[in-house]
Amino acid sequence: MGKAPASPGEAVTLLTGHTGEPTAIQLLSDRRGSRAWKIQGPKAAVALKANNPDGDNARDKADEMAQEDDHLRRLTAAGTISPDYRVSAGTWDGGRWLAVNWIDGVPLWRALALARGPEGDRASVRPWLAGIARTWTQHLALMHAAGWAHADVQPTNTLVTGDGHAAVIDYALACGPDDGHRRVPYRGALTHTTAPETATAILSTPADTHIPAQPAADIWSLGVSLFWCWTGQRPVTYDDDLDRLEKLAVIAQGTTIPLRDVRPWPFPEFEEAITACLAPDPADRPTAKELTAAW
Ligand SMILES: Nc1ncnc2c1ncn2[C@@H]1O[C@H](COP(=O)(O)OP(=O)(O)O)[C@@H](O)[C@H]1O
Ligand SMILES: [Mg+2]
Numbered sequence: 001m002g003k004a005p006a007s008p009g010e011a012v013t014l015l016t017g018h019t020g021e022p023t024a025i026q027l028l029s030d031r032r033g034s035r036a037w038k039i040q041g042p043k044a045a046v047a048l049k050a051n052n053p054d055g056d057n058a059r060d061k062a063d064e065m066a067q068e069d070d071h072l073r074r075l076t077a078a079g080t081i082s083p084d085y086r087v088s089a090g091t092w093d094g095g096r097w098l099a100v101n102w103i104d105g106v107p108l109w110r111a112l113a114l115a116r117g118p119e120g121d122r123a124s125v126r127p128w129l130a131g132i133a134r135t136w137t138q139h140l141a142l143m144h145a146a147g148w149a150h151a152d153v154q155p156t157n158t159l160v161t162g163d164g165h166a167a168v169i170d171y172a173l174a175c176g177p178d179d180g181h182r183r184v185p186y187r188g189a190l191t192h193t194t195a196p197e198t199a200t201a202i203l204s205t206p207a208d209t210h211i212p213a214q215p216a217a218d219i220w221s222l223g224v225s226l227f228w229c230w231t232g233q234r235p236v237t238y239d240d241d242l243d244r245l246e247k248l249a250v251i252a253q254g255t256t257i258p259l260r261d262v263r264p265w266p267f268p269e270f271e272e273a274i275t276a277c278l279a280p281d282p283a284d285r286p287t288a289k290e291l292t293a294a295w
Contacts, residue, residue, distance in 0.1 A: 005030060007037045008050045008092035015099055018087055019044045033061035034172075038102065045102035046087050047169075053094030062095035063184050068172040069098050075171065078146040103167045105159030108132075112160075112229040121265035128164050130270060130295040133226060136166035137295065140222065141288035144215040147177040151213035152189035153221035155229050175213040185210035191247050192234055195220035197282050199248040216282035219291070223277025230270075231262040235278055254280025270295065 004027045012022060019041030028036040028047070033055035037048045049068070051061035069089040075081045087099040105111075114120050115129050136158060143150055150157075150168060157170040173189050188194045188202050188211070195217035202211065227235045235256035238247050256278045259271050273294040279285045286294065 005035060005052070007035075007039070007048055008094065008097050010092040011048055011050065011088075011090065011097040011099065012039060014088060014090065015039055015046060015048065016041070018099075019046055033057045034065065039099075040102075046099045047102055048097060048099045050092065050097040051095040058095060060184060064172045065089075065096035065098050067184055068170075069096075071171040071174045071176065072098075072100070074176055075143070075146070075148065075174070078148075080142045080146045080148065081171075100169070103159050103161065103169065105161040105167055108155040108158045108160060108166070108225060108229045115230055116232050116264055118264060126267055126270070129230070129267070131164045132160055132166045133222075133270070133273070133295040134292060135164075136168065136222065137288050137291045139166065139168045140215070140218050141292055143174075144218070144288050149175045149213040149215050149218050151175050151186060151218070153218045153225060154190045154193045155225050158225065173213075183210065186213055187211060188248070191244050191251075192228070192236075193221040193224045194248060194251055195282065196252050196254040196280055199252040202248055203245065203252060214282065215288065216285050219277050219285045219288060220282070222291075223274050223285075226274050227256075227259060227278070230274075231259070231264065233257070233262050235259070 007025055012025065016022065019039055020043035022039050022041050024040040026038045028038055030052070033052050035050055035052055039046050039048050049065060051058055051065050055061060072081065072086040076083050076086060085101050087101055089098040115125050140150060150171070151173045152170055157168065159167045159169060161167055173186055175186055185208055187207065188198050198211060198213065198217050205211065224235055236251050237257060238250040259275055263271060273291060276286050
């Protein structure tokens with residue numbers, strides 16, 4: 001095994017004003033051309049993201065990092081995300097970096113481990129699960145009201161905090177009002193959570209065409225994420241060996257397996273809301289605002 005990639009020194013130095021002298025720097029993830037570290041200091045902790053300068057798509061990833069910073073600024077100005085979430089951003093000799101405030105939470109898959117098993121069938125788990133879905137939906141409702149779609153709603157981009165609230169992270173691919181001219185074209189995010197209409201658009205347009213994600217596509221992805229993390233199975237089934245475009249062709253059909261057949265224990269209102277999110281026609285899905293009252 002090689003050495004863990006070092007965090008961009010320029011960023012860590014600049015962030016010291018915010019965090020204090022770092023006491024720990026931990027690599028969190030290293031995938032698809034971008035890396036993230038936790039920088040812990042005596043005053044604060046931040047999540048630092050930077051493009052991987054050695055990846056084959058280094059240029060795009062650096063552009064995405066700059067784009068996420070632009071998104072965070074615009075979403076903050078729109079009152080959609082808290083003004084203290086974005087900490088700082090800049091360049092380093094390998095490209096771009098971005099720092100956001102640390103959210104003390106666990107990714108959705110891990111948070112739902114108990115709910116996924118038979119022992120989740122207890123009175124206290126139902127309101128806890130509904131609370132995660134509700135706070136997640138409230139956040140999406142705020143974005144949607146401001147004319148944005150998150151466009152990468154998926155289990156790893158949702159952290160569940162100790163009070164049972166969902167926090168949304170990773171705004172790199174978000175689609176906002178009037179951003180078509182200056183952005184990295186959006187071509188979907190994680191395959192498993194891609195909405196059928198997005199899959200259709202990807203399959204029927206050239207690779208450099210920007211596909212503006214719509215709020216209804218976030219709702220589909222929310223439904224897939226909850227279905228997946230609660231049941232342990234994804235609602236659209238395909239052979240994992242298929243390539244991305246073949247998987248998207250299956251997704252584009254809009255067919256999902258019935259939640260009732262795979263859920264670990266009954267929770268009728270929750271099942272009904274998830275199933276509504278998975279309506280193949282985006283016009284038939286509830287809005288985030290409507291969903292907020294449904295969980
Ligand atoms: N604000 C944050 N608080 C805590 N952890 C975070 C935060 N932002 C990112 N992370 C962690 O870093 C990982 C990568 O960050 P993310 O923004 O999702 O970038 P990408 O998926 O593009 O690599 C996340 O899956 C999460 O584990
Ligand atoms: Mg992510």
